[in-house]
Amino acid sequence: MVEELKPERLYRRCDPESLPFKTTEELEELDGGMGQPRAVEAVRFGIGIERPGYNIYALGPPGTGKHALVRHFLQARAAERPAPSDWVYVHDFAHPNRPRAIELPPGMGTRLRRDMEQLVEELRPALSSAFEGEEYQARRRAIEEEFAERSNRAFAELRRRAQERGLALLQTPMGWVFAPLRDGQVLSPQELQQLPEEERTRLEREVEELQQELQRVLSQDIPRWQREMQRKLRELNREVTNFAVGSRIEELKEEYAEFEEVAEYLEEVRRDIVQNAREFLGQDRDVQEPGREERTQPPPSRRYQVNVLVDRGGMDRAPVIYEDNPTYQNLLGRVEYMAQMGALVTDFNLIRPGALHRANGGYLILDARRLLMQPFAWEGLKRALRSRLLRIESPGQMVGLISTISLEPEPIPLDVKVVLLGDRLLYYLLSALDPEFVQLFKVAADFDEEVDRDGENDLLYARLIGTIARREGLRPFDRTGVARVIEHGSRLAGDSGKLSIHVESLADVLREADYWASRNGNGAVTAADVQRAIDARTYRSDRLRERVQEQILRGTLLIDTEGERVGQVNGLSVIELGGFAFGRPSRISARVRMGRGEVVDIEREVKLSGPIHSKGVLILAGFLGGRYASERPLSLSASLVFEQSYSGVEGDSASSAELYALLSAISGVPLKQSLAVTGSVNQHGDVQAIGGVNEKIEGFFDICRRRGLTGEQGVVIPRSNVQHLMLRRDVVEAVERGEFHIYPVRTVDEGMELLTGLPAGEPDEEGRFPEDTVNGMVERRLAELGEKMRALAARSSGEDGNG
Template sequence: MAPDPLPAEALYRRTDLAGLDFRSTADLDDVETLVGQDRALDAVRFAARMRSRGYNLFVMGAKGSGKHAAVRNYLNERAAALPSPDDWVYVNDFDDAHRPRCLRLPPGGGPAFARRLEGLVKDLRDTVPGLFEAEDYRLKREAIEKRFAERSEARFKEVAEEATKRDLALVRTQQGLVVAPVEDGKPMPPEKFQALPAERRSVLQAAIEEVQGHLRAALHTAPILERERQAAVRALDREEAGALVDLELAEARDGLELPAETAAWLDRLRDDLIDNVSAFVRPAEGDENSGGPAISGPPEARFRRWAVNVLVSNGAARGAPVITEDHPTLGRLIGRIEHRAQMGAMLTDFTLIRPGALHVANGGYLLLDAQKLLTNAHAWDALKRALYAERVVIEGPAESAATALMVSIQPCPIPLAVKVVLFGDQRVQAALSAMDPDFTDLFKVAADFDDVMDRDAAHDLLYARLVATIQRRSALRPFDRGAVERVIEHCSRLVSDARKLTARVGVIADVMREADYVGRDRRHRVIRAEDVEDALEAQRYRSDRVERRMREQILRETVRIASDGEAVGQVNGLAVLQAGQLAFGRPTRISARVRVGRGRVIDIEREVELGGPLHSKGMLILQGYLAGTFAPDVPVALQASVVFEQSYGGVDGDSASSTELYALLSALSQLPIRQGIAVTGSVDQMGMVQAIGGVNEKVEGFFEICNARGLSGGQGVMIPRANVEHLMLKPEVIEACRRGAFRIWPIDSVDDGIEVLTGVAAGERGPDGLFPEGSVNRLVEDRLLGFAEARRKYLGDGDEA
C-alpha cells in the first residue's frame, strides 16, 4: 500500500523559546566556552596540563567552528597563571667567536643586562682615552720607552767598544751598520787596506769577523727587546685599565641577580676588555702607531664584540607566552642567522642571530597550522628534531652549499620546553599518521571539534546565549526572541538535520552580521525575525545566478524536464549542485530502455567514463536487486540501458539508484510513471530505500520548477523515510504542501515508491510463488520470463550466451 504524503508540520521544525525568560539577547549572559564541544575542550585541557614529553595537541574541526579562538582563549587563561619563562641572550665567546654563547637570565632581565653592558662600553669609550692621555700614564710610558732605548743603546755601545780595542769602528752605510778598520780615527779606504802586509790584513780580517758576530748578536736582540717593550706597554695598559674596568663592571652588575654562568662570562668579559683596551683609544691624527686599536674593522664594529643580543625577553608579570605563527617557514620557526655585506663578503656575528617562534614560545604554547607547516620545506623535520632533542638549534637548509665568501657561525642550542598545538583537519591528521610514525609519538592528543550539536530543549538556552555572545563580541544590535529563533532554525537548516544545529561559530556570526546590516538600514534598534529572513534571502539572491540560469533552461525546455503527464521508462531524478557557497537542487531526466539480451544493464554514464565509482556501485546494487527479486530460477536475458539525459558532466553518488530502478521497472512493466513526481534515494539489494544528502535542496529544486509552471496538485517528491527528520524546507514549500498543491512522500522500499509513481500495487509473492496478477512486479517478472524464452528460441538449447 502506497504511503501517505507527509503533513506540513513534518516539513520544518520550528523553535519555540517562549519558555525562556528573555526579550532580546541583551537579557542573556555570555557563554564561557564553545557550546557542544565538551569532548574537544577536555582534550585541550588534558594536553595543556600534561607535562610528559610527546603530549602535544592536534586540533581538528571544520573551518569556522571556533576552534582557534576556543583553544587560544583557554591557553591564554592557563598561561596567565604560569610563571614567566627565563630570558635568553646571545653573547660573544671570546675564545671562539664562531660559536656564540647563550646565557639564561631571569624573566625580564635580558634587556636590562643588555642596557648595562651597552652603558659599560659607552662609559669606557668616554673614559679610557682620558686615562691614556693623563700625565701620570705619559710619564710611565716614557720611562718604559727610555729604559728599553737605553738597553738597546748599551748593547751597541759594547760592540763599538769592542771594535775600538781592535782598531776597528762601526760605520753606518746605506746597507746598515758595518765593521771597518780605522786609521787616524777615520775608516780606512779599501785600496789602503789591500796595500797592508798580508799578516796585518789577516789579523784585521779576523778581528772584523769577530766584531761582526757581536754586531749580529746585537741586531738579533733588537726584536726581542721590542717585544719586551710592547709587553711592558701592554702590562702598563692592563694595570692602568684594570682598575677602571673593574669600577665600571661593578657599577654595571650592581642590583642584577645573575646566574653563575652569566657571572663567569662577565669575568671573562673583564679580561677581554683589559686585553683590548687599546680599542677605546683615539689614535692621534696621522699617527698610526700611537695606541691604535687592536681590533680591526669599522669604528662601531670594534665594540660589537662586547654587545648583548637579547633573543627572547619575557616580562616578569606576563605569565607564559602563547604564540601563533601564521607563516611557519624554517627560519621563522627555529630562528635564522642574518648576514651583512662588507668588502665583497657576507659576514655575520652573534648580534645577527634572530629568534624563531620556538624561542619566543619557549616555556609556553606554540600554535601552528599543520597544512602551512607541511608545505614549508624542512620546517616539519626541524620541529620534530627540536621536540625530540628538547632544544632549538638554529640552522639553515643549505649550510653545506655556503660559499667561501660567506662567513657563518654556530650558535649554541637553547633548551626547549614548549607545548605545540597543530591545527588541521582529519585528512592532514590521517596523512601524517600514515606517513610519519613520529607524528603519533609527538602528538599523542587529538581534540576533534564537532561541526554539529544536538538540537533539543537542553541546548536551547545555551544556543541562545551563544547568539548573544556573538552579538556582543561582534558589536551588533540585540536580537529579539523571534530573531534568535529564526537564527537557530537556519542553523539547523545549514546541517540539513532538524535534530541538529551547526557548531560553526563563524557561519552563525556571518548570518547575524548580515541580519544586523538589514536591521540597521531599516533603523531597527533590535533585530527582528524578518530582518534575519530577508538577510538570508538576500544572501541567496547574491549567489544564485547559476541556479536561475539552469532553472531558466528547464522552463524554456532547452533542458527537457516534464512536471506533468505520464511516460514509460522515464523518471525525474534529483541532484545537488554546488556553485561557490550555494548548494541547490536540479531535476534530471533519467530514462531506461529494455530488450532481449545477455543479462546486462548498461550504465551509459559509466561506459563513457562520466560516472564515478559510487554511481557505478549503485548500478551494480540495482542489478543485484533485479536478479534476486525477479525470476530467480531463470537466466537473465535482459539488456537494458540507463542514462541521465542531457547530462554533460560527471555523475557520482548513489542517490539516484532508486530512480534508475524505477525507470527500469517502468520500462519492463510498460506502466507509465507520473512525471509530476521527482525521486531521490539510494537502494540496497533487498529493495530498501536508503537516506541521501541534500534532501532540502533537492525538494526545493523540483518545487521551483513546478511552482513556476503552476502547481497542479499532483506534483511532489519521493524521499527516503530516513530523511524525514532532515527536512527544514522553505516557507513557500510548506505552504504549498499544507494546501495540497504539492506533496512529499516518505518511502521505505522500492515497492512503496513504484506504487506512488504508477498508481499500481507492487505486489508480493503468494503461496504459489507468483506475484498477484496485474501487479507491477508480476508484469516485470512476466516480461523477463518472456525475454528468457525468446532468447532460448533464438539461440537454441545448445548455444551459450
C-alpha cells in the same frame, strides 16, 4: 498506500515565545564554546598533563571555533603559570662563532643590556683619561727609554771594539756595516786594495768576527729586549685598564652575583677589555698579545653588547603565541647578515628569535596545513620537540647541505606545549604516514560540527549568538531574530534535530543581519532582518542556479513536469560551488532488450561515472536477479543514462530513480513525470537516506512553480530523510495549499506505486506476483524475454546441425 508529509513535518519552527528573554543583551556570554564536550575534555587534558609528547592536535573542519576555544583554555591555564625566563645571547670570547645563551628572570635581560651599554659608554672616557694621563705617559716613556738605552749601549760597545781593531760601525740604507779606518777616516775601496795582503786579511777576519757579534745583537738581544719592553707595556696597560674599569665591572658583578653565568661573563669582559684596551679606544694595536689572530670577532662596540632574544619584562603569566606564517625561520629563529665592504658578515647581535622562543615556557598555536606547506618547518618542529632544545641554524645546515663557517648559537632548553589546528583528513594522513606524529601529538581534540537541537541547546545557541554579537560589536538580537537564526542553524546542519555550530558561517549571517537592521533603522535585529540576510546571501550566489533553471524552462535541458513516460524518470542531484548548493533535476532513462543479464551504465562506459555511482548501478543488477530471476537466467540487457549530463556523475542517491526507470522499461508501465525521485537503494529494494534532501526538493519545486503548480507535482524521498527536512517557507506553503507533495517511502515497491498508480504486488506462496501488478508485469516480461532467448538458441543450434 504512502501518505504525503504534513506541512509541520517539513520545517521545524522555533517558537520565539519559548525563549526566556527579550534580547541577547540579557544573556551571559558563552565561554568555552558550545556542544564540544569531547573536544573540551581533550584540550583540558592535553593542557593539564606535563609530559613530553602530549601536544595537541585539534581536528575538525575550518570555522568550528577551534582556535577561539583552544586559545580560551590556553589563556586560562597560562594565567595560572608564572612568566618564564628571559633569554639573552652574549659573545663567547673563547669561541667567537658560538654565542653563549644565558637564562635570566623576567625583565633582567633588558636590564643587563642597559648595564652593558652604560659600561661601554663609561669605559671610553675612563680609558682615554687613564692612557692620556701624565703618570701613564711617564711610565711608558721610561720603559721605552730603557729599551733605547740598552740598544744604544750595545751599539756603543760594538763601535768601541771596532775602533780598537781599526774599524768603524756605520749605518747605511742597506743596514749596519763595518769599514776600515786610518787616521780616523774611513778607507775607500781603492785605498783598501793598496793595503798589504796581510793587513787586508786581518781586517777581513776582524770584520767577520764583529759582523757575527752585530748579527747576534740584532737577531737575539734587540728582539729579546723588545719583547721584554712589550711585556712591560702590556703589564702597564693591564694595570692601568684594571684601575680604570675594574671597579665598575666589580660593581656589576656584585649586582648579578646570584647569576653565576653573568658573573663569569663579566669577568671575561674584563679580561677582554684589558687585552684589547687600545683597540677599544680605536688606536693602533701596538700592545696586542703576540700570536693573536686578526679580528675574527665583532668590534668592541658590538662585542660587549647583550642580545635580548626573549624579553618577558612586564609579563605576569605564561605566553600564548599564534604563529600565522610558520616558516622554518619564523618557528626556530634565524641569524641575519649585514653587508660590509661588499661582504656579508654577522655576529651574535643579529640572532633573531622564532615563535618557539617566544612561546617557550608557555603555549604555541599553529595551523597544521600552513606548517606542512613550508619547506623544512615540520621537520624542524619535530626535531625541537623531540630533543627539547632550540637550535638556531639555517635549513641548509639542518639537512647537511651547507658546511660554510657561520654562527652556532648555544641551544636553549625548550619547554612548550604545541597545539596544531587542522582538518580530520590531515590528522589521519599524518597518523598513518609519519610515525613521529603519534609520538609527539598524543592528544586529539575532535571538534564536532553540530549538536542536538533541544530546549537546553536552543538557549545555549542564543547565548552563542549574543556572545558573537558582543564581540563583533553588533546590535543585540531579539527573540524573533534568535528563533530565526536557530532555524537557520538546523538548515545549515541539514537536520531538523541538529544545530550547526560552524561558528564562522553563523557569524557571517549575524553580521549581515546586523547590516540590514541598520538599513531598516532597527535597534535590535529581528527575524525579518535575519531572513533578509539569508535571502541576500542566496541571491548573491545563485546565478548558476538561475541559468540551469532557465535552460530547463526554455527546453534546452529536457525535464517533464507533467504526463507519463515509459522508462523515464526525473532524478535529483545537488551541485555545490563556492559554498552554495542547489538542486538540479536530471532526466534518467532506461532501455531494455534481450541479453545476458547485463545492466550497462553508459556513464561508466564513457568514464563519466564515479565509483560510488557505478556501485549503485551494479546493485540494481543484484536486485533484479534476486527478485525476478532467482531460479532462471536474467535474459535481458539494459542501459541506463543521465540524459544531457556533460560532466562526471558521482554518488548513489539516484540509484532508486534508475531502478524505477529500469522497472518501467521492463514492464512497459509509464511513470508520472510530475514526480521527481531521490534515494539510494540496496539489493533488497530498501530505499536509503541520501544527502542534500532539502536542496533537491527545492530544485524540482522551483521548476514546477515557474511552469505553474498543478497540484499533482511532488518529490519522492526516503522515509529516513524526513528528519532532515528544513524546507524553504514557500515550499511549505505550497504543500499547505495542496499544490505540491512530498512522499516518504521505505521500499522501491512503495515508490513504484506512487509513480505508476498501480499496486506493486506481493509474491504468492509459489513466489509469483499477480499479473495486474507492476512486479507481475516485470516478471512476465522477463519470462517472455527468456523464452525468446531459448527459442533463438534452439533455432541457432538447429541451423548449425543442418549445416
